[in-house]
Amino acid sequence: MSAPAPIRLSPAECTCFRMRGAARRVSQIYSRRLAPTGLKISQFSVLGFVAARGPIAIGQLAELLSTDRTTLTRNLRPLLSSGLIERAASGDKRRHELVATAAGRALFKRALPLWAEAEQEVRAAMGTKLTADLHGALERSMERLGAL
Template identity: 40%
Template structure:
């Protein structure tokens, strides 16, 4: 019988712990503009590529649709993200930033930059770039 791994040998535990630590940095900065890190990443995705379907948005973010819906609802309620029916299929909705969403996203981008700078100051710019590359390669 194999001996169970200790927590310091578990890749999942290490990644989740690191993710919580990094998320706390970004959440602290983004809270100044009233966004969570998850909401910011959704808005960032839609700022680069508007009119995404729920399926495309969820797949591009590697998120379950139910998790994405929970994050989208407050953004829609607050008028930051709008949806419109697709021309090809009235049951499919396309999501984009509203004018208010684009304005808030610009403000949030400054808070995000502060978080990015804080993390890179603690971790090192080159190491952060290398880490991002490795992490993105997992989901590529």
């Protein structure tokens, strides 16, 4: 690990500030594409993981999504109330297994090409190199920051 340079930084160079701004910008692009489905990009992610990873407990799903567990609880509400995801009982009565309903799977299938359009739009704008650089930097950052 390189030595942390003695700090001489202004808040405008804040890593957090830049990351948040970029996340907002990117989120907008995806959410607009997904608008016809009624899904926000975050809901798309949740639905996708539930559909792919079969019956899964909330805590585990939160782990996969790198989301606070209590945030996920609330994010599930619209998906549950619109019948895209269901709760199933499990052996452990504390646990709530989540599964995608038929409607959920169908909607996700319909949303997938719209997501792909957004992803492609973003990647096209950034170019191959920047796309790879960005993904690499994000992935390594998550690894390094995971411990904190």
